[in-house]
Amino acid sequence: MRILVCIRQGLDGEINPFDACAYEEALRVKGAEVTLISMGPISVKDFLLRLTRLGAKKAILLCDKSFAGADTLATAYTLSLAVKKLNPDLIFCGRQTLVGDTAQTGPMLSVLTDTSLITNVMSIDEIGDTVTCTTRDNGIQTVTTPALLTIERINNLRLPSIMSKLGEVEVWSAEDIDADIEKCGLSGSPTKVVKTFENESGKRKCKYITAEELPQVITEALKKRNDELVKTVSNTQKLDKVFIIGEGPRTFAETISDNITVLSLTNANDLAEKITKLKPNAVLWGSDSLSKKLSAQVAAKLNLGLCADCTLLETDGEELYMYRPTLSGSVIAKIVSRTKPAMATVRTTQNGADIMVAAGYGAKDSLDTVRAFAEKYSAEMITTRKAVDNDILPYSMQVGLTGKTVSPLVYIAVGVSGAVHHIAGMQKSGTIIAINSDKDAPIFDYADYGIVADIGNIVI
Ligand SMILES: Cc1cc2nc3c(=O)[nH]c(=O)nc-3n(C[C@H](O)[C@H](O)[C@H](O)COP(=O)(O)OP(=O)(O)OC[C@H]3O[C@@H](n4cnc5c(N)ncnc54)[C@H](O)[C@@H]3O)c2cc1C
Incomplete structure (x- = not known):
């Protein structure tokens, strides 16, 4: 072998x-x-x-x-x-x-x-x-x-x-x-980076609250609708015809076209055939693992550029400008495709629980408390790489650059420091709430609400 x-x-x-x-x-x-x-x-x-x-x-x-x-x-x-x-x-x-x-x-x-x-x-x-x-x-x-x-x-x-x-x-x-x-190389690459700039988009203004106020904040956060969470721009010019593969990318597609056709996520041969025959201006895919796999296969079959994990799309009616975080999310790249149709996977809201509770390494001695809290809200438990590397929780729960990407309506980080590698996997969440004993923990820069407290000393 x-x-x-x-x-x-x-x-x-x-x-x-x-x-x-x-x-x-x-x-x-x-x-x-x-x-x-x-x-x-x-x-x-x-x-x-x-x-x-x-x-x-x-x-x-x-x-x-x-x-x-x-x-x-x-x-x-x-x-x-x-x-x-x-x-x-x-x-x-x-x-x-x-x-x-x-x-x-x-x-x-x-x-x-x-x-x-x-x-x-x-x-x-x-x-x-x-x-x-x-x-x-x-x-x-x-x-x-x-x-x-x-x-x-x-x-x-x-x-x-x-x-x-x-x-x-x-x-x-x-x-x-x-x-x-x-x-080969730059001349053979269908995607082209037009410019890059520092990514400040994940940062939020944190409002500090007490543990007693937490249930009310969660209730309010759940009322916000999912699609309000996708950052949109108003493009005055639109593309004639855009295909979306599955319903996931619709909110993104609506920012660049009024003529959207949905194809279902079947197989790479079938989709490649339809794209060749029907000639859309752009094709948008979701960011689940099947979409990522099929989009890359279709791109290779049709020799098309594919921009990954876009968080924002712009158009002047001719060209599609695709923005994506890169280098662990610290930089945003603006990308165009030299081949047509332009293709991109977009960061869609994954199917999953409305509320996710991340137990970080700082929550290692209070796991039962965090678990009971997650159960009370029917929330899914997730975690950080440090907790996984220390055998506290399994890899399947790891969120971040080397784990999975999530974007629930409400994300509650308990004992999570807020390293860029973790933020990369959760920054598209609706409302972000952080509980951390260190008032200077970076996670508060990415949170809408913060509770500065030792998880062992508060009731949640
Ligand atoms: C190449 C690479 C890829 C990576 N990929 C990922 C990834 O996919 N996902 C990921 O998560 N990380 C990833 N990391 C690791 C990342 O850099 C951080 O090390 C990790 O996220 C830290 O995990 P943590 O926040 O749980 O732990 P720590 O950094 O140890 O933070 C613990 C936090 O808990 C707080 N705390 C401690 N005790 C308490 C208490 N009693 N009550 C309340 N708060 C408390 C502390 O103040 C601290 O802020 C990656 C790193 C590298 C180099």
Whole structure:
């Protein structure tokens, strides 16, 4: 069994956390021959070499000046040529990178290499001529090999043993993989960043209240309707014809067009055919895991740009301007698509409880209190990565950059510090309430209401 693991070096110089999980899963497959592949500058060679100490015998670095500045589709194209040359049985990718945060490259690569696909893998249950995996949102799935799996944050990458040996790193250029350089790097990327600016949008003005006032604040917050929560702009010019896949993106679509057609979330072939035939100006998708997967597959099939996780759309009647948070949410990028129709996934309100209660690391000694509080309001319990890493609550409950994105009507953070990585997954919530013993905790900058108190000392 030959397994190819796609790896990206993060901005911190470390392996992208999801890719680390993909690598560890590959190393756990008995008898597998594991190869690493990465695209990047020549400095990545040493990083890959160090990673071979964990078990991969070989790593390939795709390095050529024509590869620089690639968006997800241009990256998937370049990787696909190397994959065809290596011909693995399985390709493992991390669910997403933290830099791009799109979750598109894996599904696009599966289309371009004609391999089966399972995304959001929580466990690999069986590997043979077929692969069976348990996924995060879509149950147990079985596909035939060759297959590509995108892996969630389900394990910890091993440390090198003292006996470990270095493998070898081969550097492949555009010529080595017969790449059409028009399809690589910046020039081959259908999406284009027009400008970037600092993101202040998540910040709110916090009103401090007492624990006694909390029930009244929750009741008032529940009265606000969901679609009032989506930030809208009034575009004077509109696009002629916009498709939405499922009802989720409707509120966004209404800001850019008066002519909206809904297609149901069927399969990538069917949707690609309809989009080609009916030629809309733009196609908007939701942000659930199925929409993310199908949108990336359709983009790869039709060679279209796809902007991920937009929080705002603008149009002058011709062009669609798509705004999305990037770099852990600290920066907003304004993006256009060079290909038509423009396609984007938009941050939609996920189906889920109206009220969510996040128990952070600071609530670790008061979990029973937080649980009883959540039950009283029929709320869903969620948590932070620090609580997960310390085995206080399970990963399935983790919200944030490396967890899930939620946007309930009411989000109540108990003992959560408000790190940007957590905020990225909850800042679209309706009303945000924070309970924290530290009056200077960053979470209060993102909250509408705050209670400064030790959770062990108040009644909620
Ligand atoms: C690459 C990367 C990705 C990440 N992805 C995520 C992610 O997806 N999701 C995520 O959540 N984090 C993520 N993190 C981690 C993130 O940076 C923070 O470390 C984490 O969110 C902190 O969790 P916390 O707020 O529960 O804990 P802490 O930072 O320890 O905060 C605990 C808070 O509880 C308060 N507190 C303590 N005791 C009490 C008490 N008795 N009563 C009331 N308040 C109390 C403290 O004042 C403090 O503000 C990521 C980090 C990195 C580097």
